[in-house]
Amino acid sequence: xxxxxxxxxxxxxxxxxxxxxxxxxxxxxxxxxxxxxxxxxxxxxxxxxxxxxxxxxxxxxxxxxxxxxxxxxxxxxxxxxxxxxxxxxxxxxxxxxxxxxxxxxxxxxxxxxxxxxxxxxxxxxxxxxxxxxxxxxxxxxxxxxxxxxxx
Amino acid sequence: xxxxxxxxxxxxxxxxxxxxxxxxxxxxxxxxxxxxxxxxxxxxxxxxxxxxxxxxxxxxxxxxxxxxxxxxxxxxxxxxxxxxxxxxxxxxxxxxxxxxxxxxxxxxxxxxxxxxxxxxxxxxxxxxxxxxxxxxxxxxxxxxxxxxxxxxxxxxxxxxxxxxxxxxxxxxxxxxxxxxxxxxxxxxxxxxxxxxxxxxxxxxxxxxxxxxxxxxxxxxxxxxxxxxxxxxxxxxxxxxxxxxxxxxxxxxxxxxxxxxxxxxxxxxxxxxxxxxxxxxxxxxxxxxxxxxxxxxxxxxxxxxxxxxxxxxxxxxxxxxxxxxxxxxxxxxxxxx
Numbered sequence: 001x002x003x004x005x006x007x008x009x010x011x012x013x014x015x016x017x018x019x020x021x022x023x024x025x026x027x028x029x030x031x032x033x034x035x036x037x038x039x040x041x042x043x044x045x046x047x048x049x050x051x052x053x054x055x056x057x058x059x060x061x062x063x064x065x066x067x068x069x070x071x072x073x074x075x076x077x078x079x080x081x082x083x084x085x086x087x088x089x090x091x092x093x094x095x096x097x098x099x100x101x102x103x104x105x106x107x108x109x110x111x112x113x114x115x116x117x118x119x120x121x122x123x124x125x126x127x128x129x130x131x132x133x134x135x136x137x138x139x140x141x142x143x144x145x146x147x148x149x150x151x
Numbered sequence: 152x153x154x155x156x157x158x159x160x161x162x163x164x165x166x167x168x169x170x171x172x173x174x175x176x177x178x179x180x181x182x183x184x185x186x187x188x189x190x191x192x193x194x195x196x197x198x199x200x201x202x203x204x205x206x207x208x209x210x211x212x213x214x215x216x217x218x219x220x221x222x223x224x225x226x227x228x229x230x231x232x233x234x235x236x237x238x239x240x241x242x243x244x245x246x247x248x249x250x251x252x253x254x255x256x257x258x259x260x261x262x263x264x265x266x267x268x269x270x271x272x273x274x275x276x277x278x279x280x281x282x283x284x285x286x287x288x289x290x291x292x293x294x295x296x297x298x299x300x301x302x303x304x305x306x307x308x309x310x311x312x313x314x315x316x317x318x319x320x321x322x323x324x325x326x327x328x329x330x331x332x333x334x335x336x337x338x339x340x341x342x343x344x345x346x347x348x349x350x351x352x353x354x355x356x357x358x359x360x361x362x363x364x365x366x367x368x369x370x371x372x373x374x375x376x377x378x379x380x381x382x383x384x385x386x387x388x389x390x391x392x393x394x395x396x397x398x399x400x401x402x403x404x405x406x407x408x409x410x411x412x413x414x415x416x417x418x419x420x421x422x423x424x425x426x427x428x429x430x431x432x433x434x435x436x437x438x439x440x441x442x443x444x445x446x447x448x449x450x451x452x453x454x455x456x457x458x459x460x461x462x463x464x465x466x467x468x469x470x471x472x473x474x475x476x477x478x479x480x481x482x483x484x485x486x487x
Contacts, residue, residue, distance in 0.1 A: 004474065010346030016397060017347065017355040020390045022311045029308070078304050087306025088424075094306060103306050111302035114202045128305065 029091050036086075036093030044070050044097070067098055074102030079110065104128035154277070157371025159338050159364075166333035167276040167284075168487060169269075170224070170324045172440035173217025175210040177292065177318030180429075180437065183418045188441040189319075190217050196293060196318065204238060207291035207320070211236070211247045214320040215287050222324050229253055229324070230281035233272055235264035236289050236432055237316075238298060243289050253285065262357075262386050263340070264288035265321065265436045266459025266480040270337035272325045273482070282326060289320035290431030299350065299466055313351045314388040315425035317417055321436025323444075330487040332447040338371065338481040340364040342463060347475045350464060353430055354391025354414075357460040360477040361387060362398035364458055368481050369404060376406050380452040383443060385435035385460040385479075386414035388428035413438035435459050443484075453486045 006014065047066035052059050077083040083103050087094045094100055105125055112124035126133060156162050174189045181192030191213060197206035198213075211234070219226060232251060234244035235258030248255035260267040268286035275281055293303045295316045301307055325334070343363050347356035361384050369375060376382070387395055392412045399406060414429040416438050439457050446452050459482075464475040 004472075006346040010344070013345040013359060014347070016394060017352070017390075020312075020393050021352065021355070022390075024308070024311060078306070081304060084304050084306040088308060091308045100306070103304070107302040107304035107306070110304055111297050128301070 032089060033091045033093035036090035037096060038093075040070075040093065040097045040099060070098050071102040074099035075106045078103045078106040083107075101129060101132065104132075156336075157367070157373075159341070159367045160371035161274060161337045161339070162372075163273050163277045163335050163337065165277050165327075166335045166485075167273050167325045167327060168329050168331045168333050169444065169484070170283075170326050170329050170331055171218050171221035172324075172444050173214040173219075173221060173322045174437050174441040175214045175217070175320045176433070176437055177210075179292070179423070180317055180319050180417060180433075182423065185417055185438060185442045188445050189437060190214075190441070203291055203294040203297070204242065207236070207238070207243045207289050207294050207318075208246050208250075210291075210318075211243050211287060211289040211320040211322075212250050214289070214322040215247065215251060215285060218285065218287075218322040218324045222329070224283070224324060226251060226253065229283050229285045231256065231272075231275065231284045232287070233258055233268045233284060234287040235259055235268060237261060237295050238291075243291075244287070247287070251285075260459065260478055260480065261461030261463055262290070262430060262432050262434065263459035263461030263478055263480050264432045265439060266385065266457050266482050267461075269323065269325070269334055269457070269484075270339065270480055270482045272323075273334035273337060276325055276327070284325045285322060286325060287320065287322035288432040288436050290316055290318065290433040292316040292318045292431070295431065309426055310351050311426055312354065312388075312390045313426045314353060314386065314414060314428055314430035315418070315423075316431040317386075317414075317429045317433040317437065318431075319433035319437045321433065321440040323440055332444065332484050332487050334482055335485050336368075336372065336483040338364055338368040340367075340479040340481070342476045342478050344474045344476045347477075348469065348472070350469045350475065352390065353462045353475070354386075354388035354427055355394055356391075356462055356475040357477040357479065358387055358391040358394035359398055360479040361385075361391070361395045361458050361460050362402070364479040364481050365395075365399060365406075365456070366402050366404060368456065368483075376404065376409055378454065379409065379456050379483075380454050381443075382406055382410045382456045382458070383435070383439065384410070384412045384414075384458045386428070386430040387412045387460055388414045388430060390427050391460075416442065447484065447486045450486060455484050457482050457484065
């Protein structure tokens with residue numbers, strides 16, 4: 001990104017802009033995210049316990065179907081147009097857990113279906129989630145490398 | 152060259168009349184306080200079409216036909232069609248021009264399209280080149296969101312200073328019949344860059360352009376705010392309007408309660424969750440061609456200034472770290 005220096009007039013105006021840009025209600029948003037994020041995790045934990053009991057799995061393996069279920073719920077809520085309304089309230093409480101990932105993929109898929117399966121859905125479905133995947137893989141590579149070297 | 156006043160203003164010597172207007176608004180705008188001043192409120196955001204883009208076009212075409220119907224004008228009597236919108240390559244305007252089959256000049260001034268079109272139309276009519284001009288613009292919340300920002304179903308929290316793109320379309324028929332409001336002066340804006348980079352805070356980016364054009368209008372016409380009843384900016388929203396006021400005050404221009412913003416008028420912000428107010432080409436089109444036009448006809452006001460404000464960035468330019476350049480055009484309209 002090109003960083004152009006502001007001239008003094010622009011600098012002065014930017015100070016004024018800061019004065020009128022009301023800040024998001026940090027404490028309220030954080031509290032709502034804490035409660036709703038906790039709720040999402042509670043539901044997730046419920047599914048882990050459920051799969052562990054019903055499918056007779058060890059807890060660690062039961063988390064796989066539980067995550068898949070949470071993704072499915074996130075995807076369905078997006079498809080029914082409810083997710084964005086819940087997220088407007090919950091913020092990071094919904095977007096940080098796996099439900100947020102589901103939403104970013106499904107919302108892009110839905111949005112671009114009008115441009116066709118290949119150039120629309122196929123090309124654009126990861127337009128929001130793409131960076132997460134790219135940098136997740138890159139980070140995993142370096143962590144793996146460091147792990148191998150240290151051992 | 153007697154028409155040019157000062158550096159940026161053109162006094163229209165043979166002022167054309169806004170013969171009629173047509174306004175079409177989306178369902179959410181239909182819940183706003185100005186709904187009764189609008190001609191048609193569609194119940195479906197796609198207006199019965201398959202895509203948002205087609206929906207926007209459908210509303211734009213309807214607005215054009217309404218304007219013509221209100222004047223009992225047939226389409227063959229229109230000499231020129233001027234239109235602009237926000238979608239890439241102004242597809243809403245051009246595709247509508249194809250449907251209407253009129254000689255067409257496409258405009259791009261982002262959300263300033265309505266004022267730009269009215270001003271340009273008045274100048275072309277005053278030049279004697281044509282006898283009637285149809286001016287139109289449109290914007291669509293979902294179509295612009297997906298182009299500029301995020302998919303519509305993406306669950307991100309909006310910033311308190313963000314604005315809500317208005318869904319709707321407006322058209323005005325200009326000519327020399329009837330006794331409606333007249334366009335008497337045009338101030339063409341300069342592109343102003345005050346170093347704003349945040350595409351979510353368009354009001355702050357556009358405010359200096361609006362202030363610059365308003366100041367130019369007063370200095371070019373050697374007049375002061377007492378010569379106008381009301382002044383309407385296009386879509387500055389709350390943050391932008393406050394900043395515009397402050398910029399003007401620094402230039403020694405106090406507008407007090409004469410200054411209003413179409414983006415703030417179209418929604419009821421206590422009931423509609425639009426944060427800093429409305430934006431988009433349709434904000435000024437609906438408020439001006441619906442509400443203000445009727446006010447002029449009912450003689451509630453005599454002389455008003457409309458300042459269309461537009462942000463001239465693209466998704467590419469801001470992702471490459473460029474500032475957001477903005478423009479504002481002013482048109483003075485007087486009761487017929």
